[in-house]
Amino acid sequence: MAAERLQFHEMGLDDRLLKAVADLGWSQPTLIQEKAIPLALEGKDLLARARTGSGKTAAYAVPVVQRILASKQSVREQDVRALILVPTKELGHQVQAMMRQLTAFCSRDVRVADISGKADLSAQRPILMEKPDVVVGTPSRVLAHLNAQNLVLHSSLEMLVVDEADLLFSFGFEADLKNLLCHLPKIYQSFLMSATLTEDVQALKELLLHNPVILKLQGSQLPDSSQLQQYSIKCEEEDKFLLIYTLLKLRLVQGKTLVFVAAVDRCYRLKLFLEQFGIPACVLNSELPVQSRCHIITQFNQGFYDYIIASDEHSLADPTAAPQTTAGKGKKTMERGGKAKDKEYGVSRGVDFQNVANVINFDFPTTVESYIHRVGRTARADNPGTALSFISHTELALLSEVEEALTGDNSDSVLKPYEFKMEEIEGFRYRCRDAMRSVTKQAVREARLKEVKQELLNSEKLKTYFDDNPRDLQLLRHDKDLHPAVVKPHLKNVPEYLIPEMLRGVVNPLSSRRRRKRKEKTKPQGLVKTSFKKNDQGRNPLKSFKYTGGRNRKGKAGQS
Numbered sequence: 139m140a141a142e143r144l145q146f147h148e149m150g151l152d153d154r155l156l157k158a159v160a161d162l163g164w165s166q167p168t169l170i171q172e173k174a175i176p177l178a179l180e181g182k183d184l185l186a187r188a189r190t191g192s193g194k195t196a197a198y199a200v201p202v203v204q205r206i207l208a209s210k211q212s213v214r215e216q217d218v219r220a221l222i223l224v225p226t227k228e229l230g231h232q233v234q235a236m237m238r239q240l241t242a243f244c245s246r247d248v249r250v251a252d253i254s255g256k257a258d259l260s261a262q263r264p265i266l267m268e269k270p271d272v273v274v275g276t277p278s279r280v281l282a283h284l285n286a287q288n289l290v291l292h293s294s295l296e297m298l299v300v301d302e303a304d305l306l307f308s309f310g311f312e313a314d315l316k317n318l319l320c321h322l323p324k325i326y327q328s329f330l331m332s333a334t335l336t337e338d339v340q341a342l343k344e345l346l347l348h349n350p351v352i353l354k355l356q357g358s359q360l361p362d363s364s365q366l367q368q369y370s371i372k373c374e375e376e377d378k379f380l381l382i383y384t385l386l387k388l389r390l391v392q393g394k395t396l397v398f399v400a401a402v403d404r405c406y407r408l409k410l411f412l413e414q415f416g417i418p419a420c421v422l423n424s425e426l427p428v429q430s431r432c433h434i435i436t437q438f439n440q441g442f443y444d445y446i447i448a449s450d451e452h453s454l455a456d457p458t459a460a461p462q463t464t465a466g467k468g469k470k471t472m473e474r475g476g477k478a479k480d481k482e483y484g485v486s487r488g489v490d491f492q493n494v495a496n497v498i499n500f501d502f503p504t505t506v507e508s509y510i511h512r513v514g515r516t517a518r519a520d521n522p523g524t525a526l527s528f529i530s531h532t533e534l535a536l537l538s539e540v541e542e543a544l545t546g547d548n549s550d551s552v553l554k555p556y557e558f559k560m561e562e563i564e565g566f567r568y569r570c571r572d573a574m575r576s577v578t579k580q581a582v583r584e585a586r587l588k589e590v591k592q593e594l595l596n597s598e599k600l601k602t603y604f605d606d607n608p609r610d611l612q613l614l615r616h617d618k619d620l621h622p623a624v625v626k627p628h629l630k631n632v633p634e635y636l637i638p639e640m641l642r643g644v645v646n647p648l649s650s651r652r653r654r655k656r657k658e659k660t661k662p663q664g665l666v667k668t669s670f671k672k673n674d675q676g677r678n679p680l681k682s683f684k685y686t687g688g689r690n691r692k693g694k695a696g697q698s
């Protein structure tokens with residue numbers, strides 16, 4: 139018989155922490171939390187590998203808060219006791235948000251500061267002078283503050299966390315991290331958290347951990363097929379555009395969707411393309427200011443947007459893509475064309491996009507790790523999710539690599555073919571080509587420039603005005619049309635004759651305005667197949683539609 143899972147209230151946690159956990163709606167710890175929290179409270183060093191979305195943040199955040207609360211029972215000077223290192227600013231923002239939720243009932247006793255996001259060292263100095271109990275930051279930023287003596291850790295630090303540990307080296311933080319260690323005391327407790335165990339994590343383990351307990355949970359790096367369904371479909375460049383247009387316009391993809399592309403330009407190309415059909419989408423990439431990026435993610439999580447087109451530029455296969463940052467130096471690099479890109483950017487790594495129903499790899503990722511982390515943005519915690527990868531002939535070898543890595547000893551392939559009859563949507567090809575033609579290189583360049591300018595303005599507003607007027611945050615949208623000049627009004631509507639016969643009466647292409655008004659909770663989630671058979675066993679084929687996403691949030695079978 140399976141042993142009962144240890145509950146939060148059986149872990150000896152402070153009541154205020156238990157109340158915060160209850161407020162978050164967490165009825166029981168996840169597996170990694172159940173294993174890691176008691177060990178961490180015993181003072182053990184931990185190396186924890188658990189799949190994406192399995193709750194690793196709270197696995198270290200809960201013991202960090204608990205230990206600080208416990209130490210505050212004896213009168214002690216206010217000091218920085220915990221340092222949490224993250225590879226990206228987005229993650230810093232998110233970790234701080236999670237720490238704030240966990241300390242909601244003890245915010246006076248446990249103060250948390252995220253220093254990863256802001257550019258100006260001197261602006262952050264006063265925050266650090268107050269010696270927050272927990273500091274969250276990227277290694278380069280933390281080191282810069284240590285060098286400037288805004289932050290002193292050598293006598294006070296009790297806990298060090300390295301989140302997304304496998305990324306730190308590939309983001310070029312190796313030198314910073316090694317320098318940073320010279321500023322730490324001899325003895326402290328360390329936690330290394332990662333979804334994948336790479337050579338970099340092994341190297342970090344040697345560097346940071348003393349006799350660690352190694353928690354390597356769940357064989358698979360992604361949830362199994364009862365929670366996450368993975369599909370691939372072969373299609374070349376033009377078909378990729380045709381397919382995404384019909385999937386989104388006919389609402390064959392339902393629920394919040396993250397679309398990954400290979401480069402910043404492709405974000406705008408796809409956004410401008412979809413714009414012409416009245417399909418609004420936000421773009422997320424390393425050129426946008428960090429405030430805008432975090433705001434887009436927050437609003438997406440709040441249900442403001444259905445679609446984000448993200449470029450995932452940090453290829454782990456290409457270490458040269460990430461610079462060797464050193465503290466105090468700028469972290470922006472110049473791309474061809476002179477645009478500044480933020481190397482402390484990461485969308486697919488660790489960012490907790492909530493209730494994402496689908497991940498679409500419009501362009502296939504270049505490494506297995508990247509596939510795992512992109513797809514890991516859906517099916518998080520106990521939620522179901524679907525991943526669909528478009529594969530062109532040049533991406534076939536990468537698909538095989540991913541297949542091989544995920545299938546392991548199992549003979550069944552993890553990525554099933556997405557049963558979608560491309561011939562059913564042939565009628566849309568003319569419109570698709572028309573729209574593709576409008577998205578010229580010039581239009582992409584202009585849109586890219588316009589968006590960056592716009593977001594820089596937004597970012598200033600976000601920094602100052604919205605701090606005092608949080609309600610007005612909701613008025614600021616990031617999915618507006620970027621190039622109204624190329625939008626052809628007739629493309630926004632889908633005439634009935636174009637809808638595949640089988641789908642008529644089933645799909646309901648909505649205008650963008652109506653789409654925005656739909657209530658998040660009532661939306662079905664997942665992907666619809668068009669592979670049904672006509673008059674299958676005498677039943678009306680329209681009624682035999684299946685969502686391959688399969689379940690709504692309560693886990694019931696979806697049916698249209």
Ligand SMILES: Nc1ncnc2c1ncn2[C@@H]1O[C@H](COP(=O)(O)OP(=O)(O)OP(=O)(O)O)[C@@H](O)[C@H]1O
Nearest residue numbers: 164166167168190191192193194195333488490519
């Ligand atoms: N005990 C719990 N019960 C229910 N939901 C939880 C629990 N713990 C965490 N979650 C939720 O699960 C989601 C994923 O958590 P988290 O971001 O910590 O995952 P992760 O393992 O760090 O993922 P990744 O490897 O992608 O960074 C979050 O939305 C979080 O709020």
